[in-house]
Amino acid sequence: MLGRDKIIELLKSLMREAREHGAGQAEALYVGSHRSATRFANSAVTQNIKESDRQIYFRVLLDKKIGITSTNSLHIDDLRRCLKKAIAIAKQIKPLKFFHSLPEPSEYPEIKTHFPETANLTISDRIKTLDNIFKKANSELRTPNSELKAGGAFSTLETEIGIVNSNGIEAYQPFTSANISLITSSASASGFASQFDRNIKNINTKRLLSIALEKTIIKNKPKKLKPGRYTIILEPAAVNEILEWLIYIGFGAESFIDGTSFMAGSIGKKIMSKKMTIYDDGTDLSGFPVPFDFEGAAKKRLDIVQSGIAKGIAFDTLLAKKYRRKTTGHALIPEDVEGPFPSNVFIKAGGHTIDEMVSMVERGILVTRFHYVNGLLDTKTASMTGMTRDGTFYIEDGRIKCPVEDMRFTESIIEAFSRVEAISSERQAFPISWSDAGACIVPALLIKDFNFSG
Amino acid sequence: MTLSPLPKHNFISVLQHTIAYLKKRGVEYADIRLEESISEGVMARDGEIDKLWDNFDTGFGIRVLYKGAWGFAASSLLTETETKKMVDAALSQAKAIARIQGSRGQGVKGIIDKNPAVKIKYKAPCQIDPFTIPIEERLFPTLKATSLYKNSRQYKKIHTIEGFMDFQKAHKIFLNTEGSFIEQEIFTSGAGIKAIAIDGDDVQIRSFPDSHNGIFRQGGYERIIEMDILQNAPRIIEEALMLLKADECPSGEKTVILGGSQVALQIHESIGHAVELDRAMGMEISLAGGTFLTPDKLGKQICSKIVNIYADPTIEGGAGSYLYDDEGTKARRVDIIKNGRFVDFLTSRETAKSLGKKSNGSVRANGWDNIPIIRMSNINIEPQQGVLNDLISDTKDGIFLQTNKSWSIDTLRLNFQLGMEIGWEIKKGRIARPLKNLVYSGITPQFWKSCNAICGKEEWQMYGLNSCGKGDPVQSISVGHGAAPARFSNVEIGAVKC
Numbered sequence: 001m002l003g004r005d006k007i008i009e010l011l012k013s014l015m016r017e018a019r020e021h022g023a024g025q026a027e028a029l030y031v032g033s034h035r036s037a038t039r040f041a042n043s044a045v046t047q048n049i050k051e052s053d054r055q056i057y058f059r060v061l062l063d064k065k066i067g068i069t070s071t072n073s074l075h076i077d078d079l080r081r082c083l084k085k086a087i088a089i090a091k092q093i094k095p096l097k098f099f100h101s102l103p104e105p106s107e108y109p110e111i112k113t114h115f116p117e118t119a120n121l122t123i124s125d126r127i128k129t130l131d132n133i134f135k136k137a138n139s140e141l142r143t144p145n146s147e148l149k150a151g152g153a154f155s156t157l158e159t160e161i162g163i164v165n166s167n168g169i170e171a172y173q174p175f176t177s178a179n180i181s182l183i184t185s186s187a188s189a190s191g192f193a194s195q196f197d198r199n200i201k202n203i204n205t206k207r208l209l210s211i212a213l214e215k216t217i218i219k220n221k222p223k224k225l226k227p228g229r230y231t232i233i234l235e236p237a238a239v240n241e242i243l244e245w246l247i248y249i250g251f252g253a254e255s256f257i258d259g260t261s262f263m264a265g266s267i268g269k270k271i272m273s274k275k276m277t278i279y280d281d282g283t284d285l286s287g288f289p290v291p292f293d294f295e296g297a298a299k300k301r302l303d304i305v306q307s308g309i310a311k312g313i314a315f316d317t318l319l320a321k322k323y324r325r326k327t328t329g330h331a332l333i334p335e336d337v338e339g340p341f342p343s344n345v346f347i348k349a350g351g352h353t354i355d356e357m358v359s360m361v362e363r364g365i366l367v368t369r370f371h372y373v374n375g376l377l378d379t380k381t382a383s384m385t386g387m388t389r390d391g392t393f394y395i396e397d398g399r400i401k402c403p404v405e406d407m408r409f410t411e412s413i414i415e416a417f418s419r420v421e422a423i424s425s426e427r428q429a430f431p432i433s434w435s436d437a438g439a440c441i442v443p444a445l446l447i448k449d450f451n452f453s454g
Numbered sequence: 455m456t457l458s459p460l461p462k463h464n465f466i467s468v469l470q471h472t473i474a475y476l477k478k479r480g481v482e483y484a485d486i487r488l489e490e491s492i493s494e495g496v497m498a499r500d501g502e503i504d505k506l507w508d509n510f511d512t513g514f515g516i517r518v519l520y521k522g523a524w525g526f527a528a529s530s531l532l533t534e535t536e537t538k539k540m541v542d543a544a545l546s547q548a549k550a551i552a553r554i555q556g557s558r559g560q561g562v563k564g565i566i567d568k569n570p571a572v573k574i575k576y577k578a579p580c581q582i583d584p585f586t587i588p589i590e591e592r593l594f595p596t597l598k599a600t601s602l603y604k605n606s607r608q609y610k611k612i613h614t615i616e617g618f619m620d621f622q623k624a625h626k627i628f629l630n631t632e633g634s635f636i637e638q639e640i641f642t643s644g645a646g647i648k649a650i651a652i653d654g655d656d657v658q659i660r661s662f663p664d665s666h667n668g669i670f671r672q673g674g675y676e677r678i679i680e681m682d683i684l685q686n687a688p689r690i691i692e693e694a695l696m697l698l699k700a701d702e703c704p705s706g707e708k709t710v711i712l713g714g715s716q717v718a719l720q721i722h723e724s725i726g727h728a729v730e731l732d733r734a735m736g737m738e739i740s741l742a743g744g745t746f747l748t749p750d751k752l753g754k755q756i757c758s759k760i761v762n763i764y765a766d767p768t769i770e771g772g773a774g775s776y777l778y779d780d781e782g783t784k785a786r787r788v789d790i791i792k793n794g795r796f797v798d799f800l801t802s803r804e805t806a807k808s809l810g811k812k813s814n815g816s817v818r819a820n821g822w823d824n825i826p827i828i829r830m831s832n833i834n835i836e837p838q839q840g841v842l843n844d845l846i847s848d849t850k851d852g853i854f855l856q857t858n859k860s861w862s863i864d865t866l867r868l869n870f871q872l873g874m875e876i877g878w879e880i881k882k883g884r885i886a887r888p889l890k891n892l893v894y895s896g897i898t899p900q901f902w903k904s905c906n907a908i909c910g911k912e913e914w915q916m917y918g919l920n921s922c923g924k925g926d927p928v929q930s931i932s933v934g935h936g937a938a939p940a941r942f943s944n945v946e947i948g949a950v951k952c
Contacts, residue, residue: 039926041737044555048547049927050527050540051823053513068507072530075459078510085508092589093503123543123550131554151739153926181926183740258499259613259652260659335507337497337618371743376860377873377893377950380655385871385893387864389743408862408869408895412952433928451952454869454895 106298191215192390215391231364245375280342343438350423501601523551571633644670705948709852718935743865767831772934773918834936
């Protein structure tokens with residue numbers, strides 16, 4: 001960790017140089033990350049990774065022409081070369097008629113997002129935690145023909161972001177996160193559990209193991225179900241897989257502008273069940289807030305779907321100017337070409353426990369998680385496909401009856417989310433793949449007539 | 455505040471001393487990769503640059519094997535102090551694991567095979583260094599292609615045309631405790647365009663030369679020239695418009711001919727990933743999953759007899775080509791499927807040893823900051839004979855499928871569903887009509903056993919993607935596939951039905 005003072009001082013000095021070299025406006029973004037990850041399989045540690053990287057991104061504006069460069073070398077010669085290249089690129093490309101200014105300064109709330117317990121977790125701590133999991137899994141079920149194995153990944157991340165621009169923005173935020181995903185598997189079944197938290201102290205491996213084992217140690221043989229429409233309960237991990245694709249194909253400005261999003265042409269219209277409310281809130285302390293986006297715009301709540309009605313889309317400054325909107329504070333790093341995307345997404349909680357939701361189902365399927373979901377089948381209807389994995393169960397007369405062989409779904413998620421009957425009160429956090437500064441916070445959903453295609 | 459890394463030649467000397475130090479510390483094996491890359495990416499839309507960015511990236515990663523346990527630490531700071539920190543971190547990881555796993559009998563020595571020491575410098579072929587071409591000239595094909603028919607009433611349903619270009623020059627130095635010092639320099643170039651046509655809720659996309667940002671290959675700007683984007687853009691735009699009026703694909707079991715790029719993707723998803731030995735050993739279970747091809751399946755018929763698939767990192771211009779892999783193993787051609795039988799896995803030094811074999815050189819890391827794992831290099835299908843037109847003429851009733859749109863497969867690489875941008879109905883050996891919204895599905899061995907024709911070398915070409923994901927944290931890497939159009943019978947196909 002370099003800390004606020006060193007980072008802001010470095011970025012300010014680079015901005016002074018940018019102005020001296022003729023940049024009209026300029027921005028420097030520092031992202032330093034220290035990641036540790038331990039992977040395990042067959043109840044043994046298989047890989048360990050410790051990685052430290054520091055990226056500096058420049059955006060310079062010369063008469064509406066933007067140059068973007070980046071480097072992970074903090075050597076002054078490399079930084080100067082990188083800055084000059086951004087200016088050179090800006091000089092050579094055509095102006096963006098619509099774009100005239102980088103963001104102006106904002107007020108940011110002070111929030112605690114960095115936990116030293118997470119940052120300082122040692123390799124010995126990590127290995128001991130995992131070894132306890134291996135021993136417990138091993139002792140649960142061991143017969144000549146069946147042995148439980150644990151696999152997964154246990155990672156921690158410490159990041160600091162600093163932004164300075166020539167309009168006066170000075171922003172800095174350090175944050176941490178810890179994530180564990182656990183699969184226990186026997187010869188005939190597997191179970192999954194995961195937890196994502198800013199503070200390692202909140203990670204409860206005993207609970208995770210208990211959840212995974214409960215899904216794995218089922219006496220009945222898996223039942224093969226025919227393709228067709230079933231009432232389903234999607235547990236949070238399964239909901240998260242689908243939500244990530246909804247965000248990717250529908251909730252960001254790029255897909256909205258190119259017309260492929262299911263949200264394009266639907267703002268103000270009812271697109272889902274009135275039970276469904278989806279919003280982004282980078283200030284909500286119950287999520288993974290960071291008070292500003294990657295160009296220093298302040299985070300605020302963005303209603304995406306409110307009581308089933310399409311409300312809003314995530315914009316950054318560049319695309320907002322192009323389409324005469326205001327930034328919603330969702331800029332990603334300057335090199336990103338797919339965003340902006342919402343990065344602190346919540347599905348509003350309901351009022352049921354998952355057990356209560358199971359009791360509401362006469363005949364149906366409980367899905368723990370999906371594998372390899374793809375949402376590009378038809379983005380206007382958010383048609384997706386994917387396979388179930390690690391804990392799929394048949395429900396009969398309000399009880400879990402037996403495991404089910406994995407099945408493929410093919411479904412319009414917009415239509416499926418119009419058939420949501422119940423939402424759990426408990427929500428779970430998951431990391432997002434396009435930014436370390438955010439999370440999805442999702443409940444379980446009970447959906448009628450969900451299509452399993454085979 | 456800036457840091458003062460050592461000049462590159464001095465830092466290499468530090469790394470050489472580090473290798474000597476690790477030997478003294480009693481490691482079973484260690485390697486270091488020092489990597490440096492410059493890259494440029496461009497996203498264009500309707501004739502204008504949306505984004506153009508340039509990146510310089512450097513760093514080193516140290517991997518140690520101590521009493522049967524691995525440690526890996528990597529940093530972007532090229533200083534002696536940081537190198538010492540990373541050595542300590544990698545060693546402490548390995549020792550912590552060895553302490554616990556050794557006590558339970560899992561930590562054992564000799565888990566990798568031995569490689570001979572190699573000292574070599576290799577430059578992959580590159581005719582035109584893309585970074586030497588002025589920006590305007592370099593971007594011209596993409597900008598021009600995405601501006602075609604702009605503001606034309608006839609093409610008003612073409613909502614947007616997007617273009618993508620990417621160039622990279624990567625330089626990698628590998629050194630290990632066996633005495634190897636391997637230097638490799640590789641250029642990669644890629645480009646693609648996509649036309650998006652919209653009529654109400656009907657969105658149709660046509661891409662060239664392939665979807666998902668185009669085709670990536672090793673080499674310089676000559677790869678962009680070879681694609682001839684400008685020549686092909688008008689056809690793609692017309693096809694996108696045509697799809698708005700096209701019929702949906704009828705459902706049922708049909709004979710299908712997959713275009714070359716889709717054969718490439720089919721190989722990638724259902725064969726390439728399935729033959730990774732780390733998956734077969736359960737090492738990727740948490741995220742990527744396992745595979746139906748476990749070692750007991752070696753020798754079994756999983757494809758029709760005309761199917762021969764091989765890994766070849768030595769082929770010129772493949773997106774996944776190299777001379778030595780990231781464990782210092784020499785690249786070579788490896789038969790994966792021979793006359794339809796499954797004959798070998800992609801292996802690493804550790805996993806191969808578990809089968810009593812030597813590594814076949816299939817290990818790569820995405821950059822200095824990731825641990826090397828088993829990856830596809832270029833997984834190619836051998837051409838048979840004939841051209842595409844002859845294959846279509848030889849098909850009484852079928853559908854010719856072009857350009858992937860969506861992809862999904864289960865954890866064992868068996869149950870797949872793949873969506874396509876466009877299909878062409880074939881009746882009595884002739885193209886009858888275009889079809890849209892197509893998905894086909896199947897179970898891997900049944901599907902490949904139904905392969906009854908593969909076009910010849912006239913139709914065979916290298917395809918490449920730059921975003922194959924594996925590992926946890928996910929590593930995204932370039933992979934190549936040499937493929938030709940091929941025909942399959944009794945394939946379940948239809949329009950997207952939800």
